[in-house]
Amino acid sequence: MTVNVGFIGLGRMGTPMAENVVAAGFPVCVYARRSEKAKEAAELMGVSVALSPREVGTSAEVIILMVSDEPAVRAVLDGSDGLLAGLREGAIVVDMGTTGISGTRWLAEAVKSKGAHLVDAPVSGSTASATAATLTIMAGGAPETMERVRPILEAMGGSLYYMGESGTGAAMKLAVNAVIFALGQAVSEALVLAEKTGVSRETAYDVFENSAVAAPMVKYRRAAFLTPETTPTAFDLNLANKDLGLIQELASSVGANMPQADVNRQLIVEAIAAGYGDSDMAGMAVFLRSGGTSV
Numbered sequence: 001m002t003v004n005v006g007f008i009g010l011g012r013m014g015t016p017m018a019e020n021v022v023a024a025g026f027p028v029c030v031y032a033r034r035s036e037k038a039k040e041a042a043e044l045m046g047v048s049v050a051l052s053p054r055e056v057g058t059s060a061e062v063i064i065l066m067v068s069d070e071p072a073v074r075a076v077l078d079g080s081d082g083l084l085a086g087l088r089e090g091a092i093v094v095d096m097g098t099t100g101i102s103g104t105r106w107l108a109e110a111v112k113s114k115g116a117h118l119v120d121a122p123v124s125g126s127t128a129s130a131t132a133a134t135l136t137i138m139a140g141g142a143p144e145t146m147e148r149v150r151p152i153l154e155a156m157g158g159s160l161y162y163m164g165e166s167g168t169g170a171a172m173k174l175a176v177n178a179v180i181f182a183l184g185q186a187v188s189e190a191l192v193l194a195e196k197t198g199v200s201r202e203t204a205y206d207v208f209e210n211s212a213v214a215a216p217m218v219k220y221r222r223a224a225f226l227t228p229e230t231t232p233t234a235f236d237l238n239l240a241n242k243d244l245g246l247i248q249e250l251a252s253s254v255g256a257n258m259p260q261a262d263v264n265r266q267l268i269v270e271a272i273a274a275g276y277g278d279s280d281m282a283g284m285a286v287f288l289r290s291g292g293t294s295v
Contacts, residue, residue, distance in 0.1 A: 002027060005152060006060030008053060008076055008083070009097070010041045012234070013123070014066035016131040017096070017156045019045055021064070024155035031056050033075075053077070057086030062149055065095045069242055070103030077110055089115035092149055095170075096121050096137075098177065100246035101253065104140075104170040117145045118166055121153060122173035124180075126220050127234055134158035138176070140169030174247045181240055181264045181281075183217060188285035191225060195289070201226055224282035233280040240281055241268050 003026060007018040010032040022028050022045045031050040032038035042049035050056045053076045056063055063083065067073055073095065077083045087093070093111045095104065095118065108118045119141035129135045137157040139146055146162055153160050163169050187208065194204035205226055208218055223231045244265035251258045271279075271287040279286065 003062055003152065004029070004060045006031070006050070006056035006063040007066070008032070008056055008063065009066035009072075010037055011066070011068070012127050013130045015041055016127065017064075017066060017123075017135075018047075020130075020133045020156050021152060022047055024151070026152060026155070029056055029059050052081035052086075053083035054081045054086035057083045057088065057091070060091065061088065062092045062094060062152060063087075064152070065093065065097060067097050068239065069097070070099050070106075073097070073099055073103060073107060077107070084110060084114055087111070087114045087116050091116040092119060092145055093117070094119045094121050094149055094153070096123055098122050098173055098243055098246065099170060100174070101167055101170055101250050104167050108166050117142065119145055119149055120166060120169040121149075122169055123157065124173065124176050128220060129158075130156070132158075136176075137161065138163050138169045138172040140164055140171075141166050171250060174243070174250050177243050178247050178258065178261050180217060181244060181268075182260050183213075183215060184221075184240075184281045185264050185267060185284060187213070187218060187221075187225065188282065188288055191285050192288045221282060224280050225285060228280065228282055228286050231280065231282075233278065235281050236278050237268050237272055237281060237283060238277040241265065241272060241277075244268065 005021055005026045005028045007028055008031045010030060018030055028047040029050050030038055030042050030047055031053055038049045065073060067076060093116060095107060104120045111118045119139055121137050121139040123135040123137050125135040133156055135157040136159045137153050138161050140163045163172050191204055195201055205222060244261060247261050271284055274292050276283045276287050
């Protein structure tokens with residue numbers, strides 16, 4: 001059965017994800033806050049472009065959100081031109097960004113008030129993973145709703161995990177990100193340590209990639225660590241700070257002690273204060289080389 005898909009959010013991750021949904025044969029309508037971005041992407045993909053989130057809601061049975069945070073989600077849903085104003089009864093909203101638990105709960109209730117359903121399905125992976133449709137997707141929601149959107153999710157990801165009830169996908173994404181931020185900080189510190197003892201940056205990273213610490217992230221973020229001056233930002237420290245705040249909020253609500261996450265956020269806040277907020281996460285190594293941090 002053909003399902004009309006609406007895709008809202010055409011950033012570094014959203015654009016290739018939308019392209020893969022189109023490639024899988026689904027009719028797609030796209031929307032982005034910047035209308036010129038939406039028109040350009042729509043032309044390249046050969047799909048229709050909506051002038052508002054409301055228009056997406058009136059035309060699509062499944063609406064995918066790939067925006068930055070809870071305020072961005074609320075901006076998409078609220079208002080006379082918002083998604084809620086046009087959302088069909090029985091439609092499914094799939095939130096694939098890192099919205100957090102409280103934002104996901106609000107979204108679930110908002111969608112339910114319109115007789116629609118929510119699947120929280122955040123992703124883990126790089127822009128290269130998004131392009132290659134090999135993202136890891138962690139989904140939460142009613143089992144029957146999840147099954148209805150499975151073919152669409154499988155068009156974007158290489159691994160799809162059903163986590164359980166609504167909110168569990170969002171929680172699992174924060175757990176994954178806690179490890180990502182810890183690993184990124186550890187690599188930054190260790191790389192600077194090796195450099196200060198006379199080992200070349202490239203040689204040190206060669207060892208990282210071929211040792212027990214060679215996680216996939218270490219491999220695909222090589223350029224960001226070795227040549228931060230010329231490598232495009234994939235995930236900036238401002239976003240990392242936002243996500244660590246969500247991690248701390250979740251940890252507090254469930255009584256989980258996460259001292260490493262607390263320290264990692266403190267360090268990132270210091271780097272942002274020093275002017276590194278728009279830098280890639282690997283910019284923590286640049287910050288440390290400069291002698292930054294009071295921790």
